[in-house]
Amino acid sequence: MTDVAADTAANTTGGRTRGADPRVRVPYALFVPAAIGVLFLILPIAGLLIRTPWHQLPSLISSPDVRTALRLSLETATAATAIAIVVGVPIAWVLARLEFRGRALLRALITLPLVLPPVAGGIALLLAYGRRGVVGSEILRVFGVSLPFTTAAVVVAETFVAMPFLIVSVEGSLRGVDVRYDHAAATLGASRLFTFVHVTLPMLGPGIAAGAVLCWARALGEFGATITFAGSYPGTTQTMPLQVYLALQDNPDAAIALSLVLLVVSVAILAGLRDRWLRA
Amino acid sequence: MNRNAAAVVVSTVIVALGLAGCSSSKKAASSPSSAAPAATSTPATSASAVAPSTGTSSAPAAASSSAPASSAPAAVETPSISGTVVVFAASSLMATFTSLATNFEQAHPGVKVVPSYGGSDTLAAQITQGAPVDVFAAASTTTMGTVTKAGDGVATPTVFAKNQLEIAVSPSNPDHIASLADVTKSGVKLALCAATVPCGAAATKAFAAAKLTPHPVTLEQDVASVLTKVELGEVDAGIVYQTDVKSAGSKVAGVNFAEAASAINTYPIVVVKTGKNLVAGQEFLNYVVSPAGQQILQAAGFQQP
Numbered sequence: 001m002t003d004v005a006a007d008t009a010a011n012t013t014g015g016r017t018r019g020a021d022p023r024v025r026v027p028y029a030l031f032v033p034a035a036i037g038v039l040f041l042i043l044p045i046a047g048l049l050i051r052t053p054w055h056q057l058p059s060l061i062s063s064p065d066v067r068t069a070l071r072l073s074l075e076t077a078t079a080a081t082a083i084a085i086v087v088g089v090p091i092a093w094v095l096a097r098l099e100f101r102g103r104a105l106l107r108a109l110i111t112l113p114l115v116l117p118p119v120a121g122g123i124a125l126l127l128a129y130g131r132r133g134v135v136g137s138e139i140l141r142v143f144g145v146s147l148p149f150t151t152a153a154v155v156v157a158e159t160f161v162a163m164p165f166l167i168v169s170v171e172g173s174l175r176g177v178d179v180r181y182d183h184a185a186a187t188l189g190a191s192r193l194f195t196f197v198h199v200t201l202p203m204l205g206p207g208i209a210a211g212a213v214l215c216w217a218r219a220l221g222e223f224g225a226t227i228t229f230a231g232s233y234p235g236t237t238q239t240m241p242l243q244v245y246l247a248l249q250d251n252p253d254a255a256i257a258l259s260l261v262l263l264v265v266s267v268a269i270l271a272g273l274r275d276r277w278l279r280a
Numbered sequence: 281m282n283r284n285a286a287a288v289v290v291s292t293v294i295v296a297l298g299l300a301g302c303s304s305s306k307k308a309a310s311s312p313s314s315a316a317p318a319a320t321s322t323p324a325t326s327a328s329a330v331a332p333s334t335g336t337s338s339a340p341a342a343a344s345s346s347a348p349a350s351s352a353p354a355a356v357e358t359p360s361i362s363g364t365v366v367v368f369a370a371s372s373l374m375a376t377f378t379s380l381a382t383n384f385e386q387a388h389p390g391v392k393v394v395p396s397y398g399g400s401d402t403l404a405a406q407i408t409q410g411a412p413v414d415v416f417a418a419a420s421t422t423t424m425g426t427v428t429k430a431g432d433g434v435a436t437p438t439v440f441a442k443n444q445l446e447i448a449v450s451p452s453n454p455d456h457i458a459s460l461a462d463v464t465k466s467g468v469k470l471a472l473c474a475a476t477v478p479c480g481a482a483a484t485k486a487f488a489a490a491k492l493t494p495h496p497v498t499l500e501q502d503v504a505s506v507l508t509k510v511e512l513g514e515v516d517a518g519i520v521y522q523t524d525v526k527s528a529g530s531k532v533a534g535v536n537f538a539e540a541a542s543a544i545n546t547y548p549i550v551v552v553k554t555g556k557n558l559v560a561g562q563e564f565l566n567y568v569v570s571p572a573g574q575q576i577l578q579a580a581g582f583q584q585p
Contacts, residue, residue, distance in 0.1 A: 132513040148514050149469070149497035231498025231509070232474070238499075245501075249401040250476045 045263065052260050053253045060257035065234060065243070070261065073240040076151065077219035080158035081166075084215050088166040089208060093196070095167070096174035114164040121160055122228025129156065130229075153230035154237050158219035165218050166211035173207020174200075217269050221262070361388055361560035366412060367395040368403040370419035370478065370547065371502035372443060372520075375527040376580045377417065383576070384567050391560055399477040399502035400424075407432055410554055414561030417549040417568070419443070419503075420478035424548040434558060437548035440569045442583040443521045444544050445482055447535040448510045448528070455516050460490050460537040463517045471509045471518040474499040478545055479506070483519040485543035507532070521545070523581040546585070 053060070060066070095107050113121055129136040131146040140146050147153045177200065185195040201208075223241040230237040232246070240262055248255040365384075369377045374397045381393035396403070396413075400423040407413050408430045416433075417440070418424040424437050449457050455468055463470050464487075472494060473480030480499065487494050497515060500506045506518040511531045525534035549568055551561045567573050578584065 126512060126514060130512060130514050146514075227501070231471070232500065233496065233498050236497075246474060246476065249399070249405050252405070 048256060048259055048263060052256055056253060057257055057260070060254050061261055066258060066261070068235050069238055069240050069243040069258075072151070072154070072235065072238070073220055076154045076158055076239060077162075077216050077222075079155045080162055080219040081212050081216040083155070083159050084163040084166045085208065085212055088163050088211075088215075089170055089201075089204070092167045092170035092174055093200070096171045097179070110167055111164045113161050114168070118161055118222065118224025118226075119228050122157060122225035125157060125160060125225060125229040129153075148229060149231045149233065149237060151230075151236055154226055154239060157225040157229045158222045161222050161225050162215040162218040166208075166215040169211030169214055170204065170207050173204055173211075176207075177203045213269055213272065217266065220265065361557075361563050362390045363557045363560060364392045364394055365414045365557055365560045365564050366555060367393055367415045367417070367561075367564065368407065368411070368413045368552075369395055369397055369417040370400045370403070370423075371397050371504040372419055372479065372523055373397065373417055373547070374504065376523070376577050376582070380568060380573055380576055381564075383572070384564055387567075388560075388563070393564065397502075397504070399473070401426075401476045401478075402501065407552055407554060412554055412556050413552045414555030414557050415549065415564050416552050417547060418478070419547055420481060420545050421548055422481065423478055424550065427552065428550065432553050434551040434553055434562075437550035438565070438569055439546045439585040440549050440574075441547040441577050441585055442544055443523055443547065443581075444583065445479070445486055445519055445537075445540040446522045446525050447537060448507060448518045448520045448525050448532040449516065449535060450510070450513060451530060451533050453533050453535070457517055457535050459535075460486065460539050461492055463519070464492050464494050466495070468517055469515040470494055470496045471498050471500055471506045471515040472496040473503055473506055473519070474501060477502055479503040479519065479521065482543040482545050486519070486537070486539040489542040490537075490539040521581075526581040544583075547582070 091110060095103065095110075116124075126148065127133050129139070129147050131137065131140055131148060136147060147156065181199050181203070182195050185199045186192075190199070221241055222239070223245065226237065226239060227242055227245075232238045232242045238246070240258060244255050244258045244262070247258060367377065367381065374395075377395050377397070381395050384393055385391055400418040400420060403413075403416065404418065404423050404426045407416055407427050416424070416427060418427070418437075421437075421439075424433075427433055428437060447457060447460070447463060449455065455462070455465075457463055457468070462468065472483050475481055475484055477500075479502075483494075498509065500509065503520050503524055507520050507524045507528055509515045510518040510520075511528060522534065522536075525532055549565055551558055551565055555561050568577075574584070
């Protein structure tokens with residue numbers, strides 16, 4: 001089956017120059033670095049599985065602390081993803097469909113959290129939305145609430161770090177959607193919002209789903225910005241990654257068990273995305 | 281296709297074997313090379329200002345003589361040392377160890393001290409995982425215990441300082457915090473160290489002694505993070521060390537409390553086996569416990585061991 005695919009690929013791409021060659025020619029020297037790379041990526045996971053204290057595993061991951069942290073992680077990651085979809089899809093539309101001065105700059109600013117070290121992101125969040133922050137002090141004055149050290153702060157930190165993944169993914173999908181569908185809808189009398197909701201959005205579905213899963217996974221693993229901006233307190237702000245880190249200090253076995261839980265969740269995500277990526 | 285798959289499997293196995301071979305040969309080679317500097321060390325020509333202590337306090341002298349790496353030369357003259365000394369130190373030692381490192385480098389040209397600071401428990405975990413560290417200074421004997429129990433200490437750790445807890449608040453102390461009971465009031469946002477970190481363990485002890493239950497908003501990974509949250513004004517109070525309040529200068533105010541006396545931290549220091557420069561590491565340890573080193577520590581607010 002793969003051979004057929006390879007043949008097709010060879011015929012279509014190499015057809016111009018050497019249509020007669022049915023097989024991809026394999027540069028065997030590439031296998032050595034590829035194998036080193038594969039090992040490098042797989043061995044840590046193998047190490048985690050080998051060192052997992054399987055006998056204690058049920059007791060380690062069924063403790064109330066772990067359940068609390070896992071639930072907090074799942075809830076905050078989901079909330080962050082929901083916010084990212086509501087806010088991020090429109091941003092992606094603006095970036096993909098509008099031509100305006102400073103678009104490149106806007107895109108750079110929006111994707112900055114992608115490359116910014118999360119701890120630096122956390123400090124930036126404190127300075128903006130903290131109790132003495134630029135915006136946070138006003139919020140405290142007007143509404144009497146302060147964000148840091150609350151579960152909401154975890155969601156804010158996760159959204160800040162994870163939303164760019166969704167924006168980038170959705171923008172890419174939008175560029176793949178033919179804009180003439182929008183034009184056709186307009187000629188048929190559809191309003192702009194109606195066109196977006198009923199024409200653009202349905203075609204964007206898979207792109208949004210992929211972006212949302214990436215965003216969710218990134219939010220689930222968020223550590224640096226969370227511990228800096230939201231602190232670490234069991235039940236309120238101590239998510240799974242924070243608990244893994246804390247457990248590593250006094251109970252390495254628990255840290256391994258918790259890492260395994262996060263690994264299982266990640267594998268489940270990959271399995272969910274297999275149609276999109278693994279068979280690409 | 282089958283041929284390709286076979287090639288991948290074969291090359292993977294070859295690489296795996298190669299890696300395994302590399303690591304084992306490296307392991308075999310590493311033990312003689314780490315012993316080499318000790319054998320080749322010759323007496324130094326320069327009489328340095330930070331020469332090891334000879335008869336100051338009994339504990340440091342005992343530790344330096346019991347250390348195998350430098351027992352012969354250290355007693356007489358400073359051994360010629362070079363290279364990099366990697367020092368892991370508790371977060372609360374940041375200010376003092378940075379200046380101790382600078383002084384040590386000046387006294388020993390060619391030596392570079394690379395300090396790394398963090399929660400004592402984090403550092404201890406890294407050492408037991410094999411981090412190449414020459415000297416470890418912890419903020420509690422319990423944390424040091426995890427390193428010595430794992431067999432990573434070269435000798436018995438030496439206690440070189442003591443430190444007492446203090447409440448750090450905003451400079452103007454807007455909540456009028458005057459006692460440990462005040463930080464447990466509702467409406468006062470309190471930051472503590474996690475119980476696994478020495479400052480957290482000491483705080484737990486102090487609250488127990490005062491028969492109070494704290495309601496912190498966050499449990500930080502090291503004392504520096506607690507101090508930062510107070511400095512930024514994100515919390516109203518944090519339990520830190522007296523030395524932290526002193527080093528923060530005008531950015532925070534300190535409030536002493538009676539129960540701190542029942543939760544005094546002792547700071548042990550040890551040369552670590554995982555290090556690559558144990559001779560220079562021992563020399564740095566000697567400097568920390570020497571009168572010159574003690575002077576710097578006590579100027580920063582640390583108490584005598």
